[in-house]
Amino acid sequence: MPLVILCGLPGSGKSRRAEELREALSAQEEEEGGGGEERRVFLVAEGEAAAGGGGGRAALRAEAERRLSRRDVVVVDAGNELKSFRYELYCLSKQAGTPHCLVLCPGGAPRPDRPALEAPDPRHRWDRPLFAAPADPARPLPLPEIRAALFERRPPPANRSTRAQPLQAAAFLHQLDRLTQDAVAALMAAQRGGAQPGQLVPLAVDGLGQGSPGLLLRRPVSLAELSRLRRQFLTYAKMHPGEGEGHLPRLGSMFLQYLNSNLQ
Structure with a gap:
Protein backbone atom coordinates (compact mmCIF):
# COMPACT_ATOMS: atom_id res chain seq x y z
CA MET A 1 0.00 0.00 0.00
CA PRO A 2 2.89 2.51 -0.31
CA LEU A 3 2.16 5.82 -2.00
CA VAL A 4 4.58 7.54 -4.40
CA ILE A 5 3.88 11.19 -5.22
CA LEU A 6 5.49 12.63 -8.35
CA CYS A 7 6.03 16.39 -8.45
CA GLY A 8 7.26 18.75 -11.13
CA LEU A 9 6.47 21.26 -13.85
CA PRO A 10 4.78 20.36 -17.15
CA GLY A 11 7.25 18.69 -19.49
CA SER A 12 9.59 17.50 -16.73
CA GLY A 13 9.12 13.82 -17.60
CA LYS A 14 6.82 12.78 -14.75
CA SER A 15 4.86 10.25 -16.83
CA ARG A 16 8.07 8.64 -18.06
CA ARG A 17 9.34 8.36 -14.49
CA ALA A 18 5.97 6.99 -13.35
CA GLU A 19 6.22 4.22 -15.94
CA GLU A 20 9.82 3.54 -14.86
CA LEU A 21 8.61 3.12 -11.29
CA ARG A 22 5.76 0.85 -12.35
CA GLU A 23 8.09 -1.46 -14.24
CA ALA A 24 10.79 -1.46 -11.55
CA LEU A 25 8.47 -2.09 -8.60
CA SER A 26 6.56 -4.78 -10.47
CA ALA A 27 9.84 -6.46 -11.48
CA GLN A 28 11.00 -6.31 -7.85
CA GLU A 29 7.96 -8.31 -6.83
CA GLU A 30 8.73 -10.95 -9.47
CA GLU A 31 12.34 -11.23 -8.24
CA GLU A 32 11.15 -11.79 -4.67
CA GLY A 33 9.59 -15.10 -5.72
CA GLY A 34 6.34 -16.57 -6.78
CA GLY A 35 4.67 -17.32 -3.44
CA GLY A 36 2.08 -15.15 -1.79
CA GLU A 37 -0.17 -12.38 -2.99
CA GLU A 38 0.86 -10.41 -6.05
CA ARG A 39 1.75 -6.77 -5.59
CA ARG A 40 0.18 -4.50 -8.19
CA VAL A 41 1.36 -1.01 -9.09
CA PHE A 42 -1.35 1.49 -10.01
CA LEU A 43 -0.63 4.72 -11.86
CA VAL A 44 -3.10 7.46 -10.97
CA ALA A 45 -2.75 10.18 -13.62
CA GLU A 46 -4.33 13.60 -13.29
CA GLY A 47 -6.09 13.67 -16.68
CA GLU A 48 -7.42 10.14 -16.40
CA ALA A 49 -8.77 10.71 -12.88
CA ALA A 50 -10.61 13.87 -13.99
CA ALA A 51 -12.03 12.06 -17.04
CA GLY A 52 -13.46 9.38 -14.80
CA GLY A 53 -15.75 11.83 -13.04
CA GLY A 54 -15.41 14.97 -10.94
CA GLY A 55 -12.65 17.37 -11.73
CA GLY A 56 -9.11 18.36 -11.06
CA ARG A 57 -7.38 17.68 -7.77
CA ALA A 58 -10.52 16.38 -6.03
CA ALA A 59 -10.87 13.59 -8.58
CA LEU A 60 -7.15 12.80 -8.33
CA ARG A 61 -7.30 12.57 -4.55
CA ALA A 62 -10.43 10.38 -4.65
CA GLU A 63 -8.87 7.99 -7.16
CA ALA A 64 -5.65 7.72 -5.13
CA GLU A 65 -7.64 6.99 -1.96
CA ARG A 66 -9.71 4.35 -3.77
CA ARG A 67 -6.59 2.57 -5.01
CA LEU A 68 -4.77 2.43 -1.68
CA SER A 69 -4.85 -1.13 -0.34
CA ARG A 70 -2.93 -3.48 1.94
CA ARG A 71 -0.68 -4.79 -0.79
CA ASP A 72 -0.56 -2.49 -3.81
CA VAL A 73 1.56 0.51 -4.69
CA VAL A 74 -0.06 3.74 -5.89
CA VAL A 75 1.98 6.18 -8.02
CA VAL A 76 0.34 9.62 -8.39
CA ASP A 77 1.44 10.96 -11.78
CA ALA A 78 0.60 14.67 -11.58
CA GLY A 79 2.28 18.04 -11.11
CA ASN A 80 1.29 18.21 -7.41
CA GLU A 81 2.63 21.75 -7.45
CA LEU A 82 0.77 22.93 -4.33
CA LYS A 83 2.16 21.92 -0.97
CA SER A 84 -1.38 21.99 0.44
CA PHE A 85 -2.38 19.21 -1.96
CA ARG A 86 0.76 17.20 -1.21
CA TYR A 87 -0.24 17.52 2.46
CA GLU A 88 -3.68 16.08 1.65
CA LEU A 89 -2.10 13.09 -0.11
CA TYR A 90 0.23 12.64 2.86
CA CYS A 91 -2.81 12.57 5.16
CA LEU A 92 -4.35 9.85 2.99
CA SER A 93 -1.22 7.73 3.42
CA LYS A 94 -1.24 8.28 7.20
CA GLN A 95 -4.89 7.36 7.42
CA ALA A 96 -4.21 4.18 5.42
CA GLY A 97 -1.19 3.38 7.60
CA THR A 98 1.24 3.25 4.70
CA PRO A 99 4.66 4.78 3.97
CA HIS A 100 4.96 7.36 1.23
CA CYS A 101 7.71 9.18 -0.63
CA LEU A 102 8.03 12.09 -3.04
CA VAL A 103 9.91 12.08 -6.36
CA LEU A 104 10.77 15.52 -7.76
CA CYS A 105 11.27 15.71 -11.54
CA PRO A 106 13.48 18.68 -12.53
CA GLY A 107 13.14 20.70 -15.71
CA GLY A 108 9.97 21.50 -17.60
CA ALA A 109 8.40 24.93 -17.86
CA PRO A 110 5.53 26.72 -16.12
CA ARG A 111 2.21 27.09 -17.93
CA PRO A 112 -0.42 29.79 -17.39
CA ASP A 113 -3.12 27.17 -16.81
CA ARG A 114 -1.13 25.48 -14.02
CA PRO A 115 -0.31 26.74 -10.51
CA ALA A 116 3.21 27.84 -9.72
CA LEU A 117 5.43 25.10 -8.31
CA GLU A 118 5.81 25.31 -4.53
CA ALA A 119 9.10 23.44 -4.31
CA PRO A 120 9.14 20.44 -1.94
CA ASP A 121 11.03 20.99 1.30
CA PRO A 122 12.27 17.85 3.12
CA ARG A 123 11.95 19.70 6.42
CA HIS A 124 8.18 19.22 6.02
CA ARG A 125 6.99 15.76 6.97
CA TRP A 126 4.69 15.58 3.93
CA ASP A 127 7.64 16.25 1.58
CA ARG A 128 9.92 13.51 2.86
CA PRO A 129 11.53 11.22 2.10
CA LEU A 130 12.30 13.28 -1.01
CA PHE A 131 14.11 11.86 -4.04
CA ALA A 132 15.28 13.91 -7.04
CA ALA A 133 15.01 12.32 -10.47
CA PRO A 134 18.20 12.80 -12.54
CA ALA A 135 17.99 15.69 -14.99
CA ASP A 136 19.30 13.35 -17.70
CA PRO A 137 16.30 11.18 -18.72
CA ALA A 138 18.67 8.34 -19.68
CA ARG A 139 19.81 7.96 -16.06
CA PRO A 140 17.62 5.79 -13.81
CA LEU A 141 15.87 6.83 -10.64
CA PRO A 142 17.53 5.94 -7.29
CA LEU A 143 15.43 2.77 -7.18
CA PRO A 144 17.14 0.97 -4.26
CA GLU A 145 16.60 4.00 -2.01
CA ILE A 146 12.99 4.38 -3.17
CA ARG A 147 12.28 0.69 -2.52
CA ALA A 148 13.77 0.99 0.96
CA ALA A 149 11.62 4.03 1.71
CA LEU A 150 8.48 2.20 0.58
CA PHE A 151 8.99 -1.35 1.83
CA GLU A 152 11.51 -1.20 4.67
CA ARG A 153 10.24 1.83 6.56
CA ARG A 154 7.51 1.80 9.17
CA PRO A 155 4.41 3.78 8.25
CA PRO A 156 3.90 7.00 10.23
CA PRO A 157 1.62 6.66 13.25
CA ALA A 158 -1.88 8.02 12.95
CA ASN A 159 -2.59 11.29 14.74
CA ARG A 160 -5.43 13.72 15.23
CA SER A 161 -5.15 15.17 11.73
CA THR A 162 -5.84 11.78 10.10
CA ARG A 163 -8.37 10.16 12.43
Missing part, protein backbone atom coordinates in the same frame (compact mmCIF):
# COMPACT_ATOMS: atom_id res chain seq x y z
CA ALA A 164 -11.94 9.85 11.30
CA GLN A 165 -13.77 12.91 12.55
CA PRO A 166 -17.38 13.40 13.69
CA LEU A 167 -19.52 14.85 10.93
CA GLN A 168 -22.99 13.31 10.81
CA ALA A 169 -25.78 15.78 11.52
CA ALA A 170 -26.54 18.62 9.13
CA ALA A 171 -26.64 21.00 12.11
CA PHE A 172 -23.11 19.95 13.07
CA LEU A 173 -21.87 20.49 9.51
CA HIS A 174 -23.36 23.96 9.65
CA GLN A 175 -21.56 24.62 12.97
CA LEU A 176 -18.23 23.54 11.51
CA ASP A 177 -18.77 25.70 8.43
CA ARG A 178 -19.56 28.69 10.63
CA LEU A 179 -16.56 28.05 12.91
CA THR A 180 -14.10 28.00 10.00
CA GLN A 181 -15.71 31.09 8.45
CA ASP A 182 -15.39 32.94 11.75
CA ALA A 183 -11.73 31.89 12.11
CA VAL A 184 -10.94 33.19 8.61
CA ALA A 185 -12.81 36.44 9.29
CA ALA A 186 -10.95 36.91 12.60
CA LEU A 187 -7.58 36.43 10.89
CA MET A 188 -8.46 38.93 8.13
CA ALA A 189 -9.64 41.43 10.77
CA ALA A 190 -6.37 41.00 12.69
CA GLN A 191 -4.37 41.77 9.53
CA ARG A 192 -6.45 44.87 8.86
CA GLY A 193 -5.83 45.86 12.47
CA GLY A 194 -2.06 45.79 11.99
CA ALA A 195 -1.00 42.20 12.75
CA GLN A 196 2.51 41.67 11.38
CA PRO A 197 4.39 38.58 10.13
CA GLY A 198 5.95 36.70 13.03
CA GLN A 199 3.10 37.63 15.38
CA LEU A 200 0.87 35.06 17.09
CA VAL A 201 -2.68 36.12 16.27
CA PRO A 202 -5.21 35.11 18.97
CA LEU A 203 -8.55 34.01 17.48
CA ALA A 204 -11.45 34.48 19.89
CA VAL A 205 -13.95 32.32 17.99
CA ASP A 206 -16.82 30.34 19.52
CA GLY A 207 -16.17 26.62 19.07
CA LEU A 208 -12.39 26.69 19.22
CA GLY A 209 -12.46 25.75 22.87
CA GLN A 210 -10.62 27.19 25.83
CA GLY A 211 -6.93 27.94 25.54
CA SER A 212 -6.76 28.04 21.73
CA PRO A 213 -3.17 29.00 20.83
CA GLY A 214 -4.23 31.11 17.88
CA LEU A 215 -2.35 31.23 14.60
CA LEU A 216 1.25 32.20 13.89
CA LEU A 217 1.17 34.72 11.04
CA ARG A 218 4.31 34.01 9.02
CA ARG A 219 3.41 36.24 6.07
CA PRO A 220 0.52 38.36 4.79
CA VAL A 221 -2.35 36.13 3.69
CA SER A 222 -5.15 36.97 1.26
CA LEU A 223 -8.82 36.14 1.73
CA ALA A 224 -8.72 34.06 -1.47
CA GLU A 225 -5.95 31.82 -0.10
CA LEU A 226 -7.66 31.40 3.27
CA SER A 227 -10.96 30.57 1.56
CA ARG A 228 -9.26 27.94 -0.59
CA LEU A 229 -7.64 26.29 2.46
CA ARG A 230 -10.96 26.41 4.33
CA ARG A 231 -12.72 24.61 1.48
CA GLN A 232 -9.98 21.97 1.34
CA PHE A 233 -10.26 21.34 5.08
CA LEU A 234 -14.06 21.02 4.94
CA THR A 235 -13.86 18.65 1.97
CA TYR A 236 -11.38 16.44 3.79
CA ALA A 237 -13.39 16.51 7.02
CA LYS A 238 -16.68 15.59 5.30
CA MET A 239 -15.05 12.48 3.85
CA HIS A 240 -14.54 11.05 7.35
CA PRO A 241 -17.81 10.73 9.31
CA GLY A 242 -17.58 10.02 13.01
CA GLU A 243 -19.42 10.49 16.26
CA GLY A 244 -21.02 13.93 16.33
CA GLU A 245 -21.29 17.26 18.05
CA GLY A 246 -18.97 16.75 21.02
CA HIS A 247 -15.88 17.10 18.84
CA LEU A 248 -16.34 20.62 17.45
CA PRO A 249 -13.50 22.17 19.55
CA ARG A 250 -11.20 19.37 18.40
CA LEU A 251 -11.99 20.05 14.73
CA GLY A 252 -11.52 23.76 15.33
CA SER A 253 -8.05 23.05 16.70
CA MET A 254 -7.35 20.83 13.69
CA PHE A 255 -8.34 23.68 11.35
CA LEU A 256 -5.83 25.99 13.03
CA GLN A 257 -3.15 23.28 12.70
CA TYR A 258 -4.04 22.91 9.02
CA LEU A 259 -3.67 26.66 8.47
CA ASN A 260 -0.39 26.77 10.42
CA SER A 261 0.99 23.92 8.28
CA ASN A 262 0.04 25.50 4.96
CA LEU A 263 0.64 29.22 5.59
CA GLN A 264 4.43 29.05 5.71
